[in-house]
Amino acid sequence: MTSKAAPLRLSTTSASFDAEFKARLHWSADADAAIEKVVADILADVQKRGDEAVLEYTRRFDGLGATAMSELELTQADFKEAFDSLPAEQRDALQAAADRVRSYHEAQKKASGESWSYRDADGTLLGQKVTPLDRVGIYVPGGKAAYPSSLLMNAIPAHVAGVGEIIMVVPTPVKGSVATGGAGGQSSTKGERNVLVLAAAYVAGVTRGFTVGGAQAVAALAYGTATIPAVDKITGPGNAYVAAAKRRVFGTVGIDMIAGPSEILVLADGTTPPEWVAMDLFSQAEHDELAQSILLCPDAAYIDRVQAEIDRLLPTMPRAEIIAASLNGRGALIHTKSMEEACEISNRIAPEHLEVSSSEPSRWEPLLRHAGAIFLGAFTSESLGDYCAGPNHVLPTSGTARFSSPLGVYDFQKRSSLIEVSEAGAQVLGPIAVTLAEGEGLQAHAEAARMRLRKI
Amino acid sequence: MTSKAAPLRLSTTSASFDAEFKARLHWSADADAAIEKVVADILADVQKRGDEAVLEYTRRFDGLGATAMSELELTQADFKEAFDSLPAEQRDALQAAADRVRSYHEAQKKASGESWSYRDADGTLLGQKVTPLDRVGIYVPGGKAAYPSSLLMNAIPAHVAGVGEIIMVVPTPVKGSVATGGAGGQSSTKGERNVLVLAAAYVAGVTRGFTVGGAQAVAALAYGTATIPAVDKITGPGNAYVAAAKRRVFGTVGIDMIAGPSEILVLADGTTPPEWVAMDLFSQAEHDELAQSILLCPDAAYIDRVQAEIDRLLPTMPRAEIIAASLNGRGALIHTKSMEEACEISNRIAPEHLEVSSSEPSRWEPLLRHAGAIFLGAFTSESLGDYCAGPNHVLPTSGTARFSSPLGVYDFQKRSSLIEVSEAGAQVLGPIAVTLAEGEGLQAHAEAARMRLRKI
Structure with a gap:
């Protein structure tokens, strides 16, 4: 020692x-080739077989002997029950932390996350519309690294951004299962749930939860199954399998940084x-x-x-x-x-x-x-x-703060440019676009601009 | 036909x-295994041999027989000369477009890219400091897809963000070289330079340029060589080799979306x-x-x-x-x-x-x-x-607008949370942090908060 x-x-x-x-x-x-292979297979299988594959991997890795997805769903009632069951000191601390995190992220949204536009002298409107993502998935690790504070830090910015649905996935492995470092073979219909995590889901505004973890949870969120809805972005920390899975589904969905x-x-x-x-x-x-x-x-x-x-x-x-x-x-x-x-x-x-x-x-x-x-x-x-x-504790690691930022409300929003060219504006912009488009050999671009010129 | x-x-x-x-x-x-292998080798080689490898690949793929990196550098004088050589109509169109793109992105910076902070009732300061990236690399394709407008759309937001150095890489392949679809074997000390691209570099505020392309250009920007400085982020479109290289260096540097x-x-x-x-x-x-x-x-x-x-x-x-x-x-x-x-x-x-x-x-x-x-x-x-x-034309493709945004000033900035807890604030926050840290089994976290409690 x-x-x-x-x-x-x-x-x-x-x-x-x-x-x-x-x-x-x-x-x-370094990417681990063995992990990459396992993860690629799980992703393909869940994409193909959906819930059936999710149930099978959850049985194999977490020892959860559920036979229907409904047994893996966490409800609002579960969240509230967990919150109510906490000692007053923990309940108050969780609520106080959530309130401060929420008010910081509200200030962040106000400072940098609102739509804006202006009109130029020709009456042309230019701007950006900022909108929340429709649906996000938050991965919460099970076992020893189960941090309720991480759930707050992921879910609250999403909630403040106005995300419609926040889906949490959290493995609840049975003791002795593969996921807990055991040999597997154990089976139970109920794994170890972390009460603080469920209580955090309650104060953070999580919409639905599933006791699913690993690459199979990432796959279900990215592709959707009959039970677990496909999301637009997946955030939250996880082990090497989860990280590899997130990297692979990037593009189909958004992801946060791999820490x-x-x-x-x-x-x-x-x-x-x-x-x-x-x-x-x-x-x-x-x-x-x-x-x-x-x-x-x-x-x-x-x-x-x-x-x-x-x-x-x-x-x-x-x-x-x-x-x-x-x-x-x-x-x-x-x-x-x-x-x-x-x-x-x-x-x-x-x-x-x-x-x-x-x-x-x-x-x-x-x-x-x-x-x-x-x-x-x-x-x-x-x-x-x-x-x-109040500020987020999900931060860029390994020198990536040179080019990236804390997790924030902006990670759960996206922007759409808004352009409304007035008739007068089209007369000014048209000749510029025509010249540049012809310089690039794109004649349909030029012609589309030319058609908008007023025929006088 | x-x-x-x-x-x-x-x-x-x-x-x-x-x-x-x-x-x-x-x-x-679908990822192409052959491309992945070639790109991985080029990245490793440039990381190891630096300029020597860059010169060798540029000779092999672009037919450029340069023997020293100085022959591959584009100077401010080159940019200005290209701009001055344009017909007045093209010069004016380029400048007018750049001006409008610049003023839109200045509005964008003002609307969503400024630092902010506030103090709470305890005098604790909370906020975010928004800073530009130190140095970015912009990839500009050569050949038929050489779009000066793309250079404007990448470089101007970086310039408006306040990026210290904007490094452009653009292949200038010799006719008949591998990069132009030829058999290779041709060699010349000067390839085909696109005057409009160089002129765009002038109006957009590019700091330095190199006539290097492909995975070797991405590698040089990501790792740095004796001549080409390492950057913090690489943006700009490219072919399948460039896209594969960008994906691989992500994490070492930031990248934009792969379109x-x-x-x-x-x-x-x-x-x-x-x-x-x-x-x-x-x-x-x-x-x-x-x-x-x-x-x-x-x-x-x-x-x-x-x-x-x-x-x-x-x-x-x-x-x-x-x-x-x-x-x-x-x-x-x-x-x-x-x-x-x-x-x-x-x-x-x-x-x-x-x-x-x-x-x-x-x-x-x-x-x-x-x-x-x-x-x-x-x-x-x-x-x-x-x-x-005015708005950026680099936009999320393939349905990724569900979770991502146009290229903008924000892509060339990063945020740092600012927290200054007052002595009074530490008394309020301390007990909350202690409770939550103990709930997560992190006793040093708890103790660090406890030490800041006033001993009365």
Whole structure:
């Protein structure tokens, strides 16, 4: 049993810094050919046989001996019953988190998700109509990674966007089944349901649910079966099979990003209690062994104090083994020349979570160009943001914050351009279009514009 | 030589309508294993050997006998020279189109692409910072599909977003080279440059250009070479090799949608001159044999008149063969019970281009939920929108308008959540986060929130 966590110490003044740092950041999600094959077969089978295939895979992988799809459906009554059964403290916490997440996403919709249009001098109307998706599917993992907060973060933006139907799929494997890492062969008509997940479905506004998981759930949502309706987009985290299935159905439906391991980068100027920083590094590391926690700080003595807090606090943590594995394998404490340099390195990483643990966060924020979420000031622990501050916790990982964004209302909307050319406008635009179309050798395009010219 | 175009006639009152219509819409882009293999090899080789590999593939496929990357670079002077060399009419048309596209995208940025934030009652700041991508790559096809208008539609939104560097790649194959469909073996130090494309680069604000194409260009942009800088996102159309390469580098960089064949759907109430509608159907069909043109109309006599115009106009079109192949193979003239039913069918298709060729377009527009662009009224030919009305002509195809949007400023921006929890806010949020984190078994998350509680 390891009980020591010593993240790699690096200094930007070292000649080997760039190479060592690059090696530490490296992570690659190679496609697994065996998984790809299994997933391709399941997708094709569900597309062909529908409910029958879904029932069969659910029996095989989750040990659920259902013989009709109705046994796999979760109703509004199930959601409400779960919510009502919670202790008051959990019920209130879930509701408070949902309310804050909802009001943030409502502000987001107002700021960037409304239709707009204008008329130019010729009376031509130009704009964009923003509309919600008709129907979306949300994948919720079962078992140990069953996070009700993730369901809130996926379903609430969809609900705020105005999506007509939100379909949740969540595996409820029977103990000892293949999906729980067992040998399979067990069978029961009811698997293990996570009450918090069902309660979260209640507060988030989920329309319908099915206790189905894996590639078969993704296939059912993408293609539709007699019972499970085809959706327009599938979001939510899942294991390697789910990720492979989502990648394959992309194009038939929309998908969110495929997430890599979770990361936190803490920029510290040395003014935050070092135990707070140590715990924030832990809170990323406890997710799994591949999670990455990095501290950037211009004060070497402060880094020593954070390491001392790591040593002191680690034995108190229930998930100490996972934390130690993550910090030893992928963590780093980096001594920088300055906060400015720390900001520059952060931009190179484009981290998922970026804490600016400083007494003057607004001084550094403008220097930070790429990050999923920026947590400003010592009181803003990532965990407050993860659960209840309001912004989404589904964020771009593995440097993809260079070009992508947190999950948001915009992911559950789409835009249609609106163009209404007036008769006067057609006279002005026509000759331009004719010239350009002829330059491209597209004479029907030119002729269509020419026909709209007023014959005087 | 065919000179007859007879799109399939269908009626929604027919018992076989659903099946016939579904068959007509069917299109599938199956991955080609041979292309996938070639592309995977080229990507790996460029990642490993950089410029050397780029030069080698450019020699092999495009017949360009360059020995140094500097010979493949296009400079601002090249762009300006091309622009200045154009006849005044083309120069003015290009500039006018660019100006209109720019002002539309500036309106788009203002409507939906600005940072926002607010403080809640506890003084906690919540918001989103919207920033441009640092550097993007734009692929411009060479040869017959070299469309300067596409370059405008890709580069201008990037420029309006504030992208720091816009890198264009465009193959300039030598006649007889593999890329032009020849046997190869030809070699020259200078291939065929499209003056309109270079001039478009000038008006659109492209930073640098390289006369490189195919999977090797995508690889160079995704991974970077000594000469070609790595970008954050690659957009722009290309052939099957380019599409396969973009799919493979997705995740390392962002990409736009992979487009299917272009489509137009015309909803006609019978008030538009039928020759206008016929020409609009042609203007989609002339793109290529797989393009799809569909008319939906409740007036059977009007459909006959459109067919008569098709018969009359087809022989006058330079691209008559392509138009006929497209209309015969994939076109349809559909008699509907009503305009309402036509709108409902349109929603099922979620077309790329949707013309509402009606005297009362604003009556039907609210019924239309899914489309890339909606062209309202008889004067709004798709071709005016394609070139110069202002909105983007890069639109979601193959029904993906159900969940995706026109290319826009938002595709060249990304968002970072901003959270600054005040000390007072931490006291309110802390207990909620603690409860939820413990419910998920994440004790470091709980402890990080607990540490921020004021010790009273």
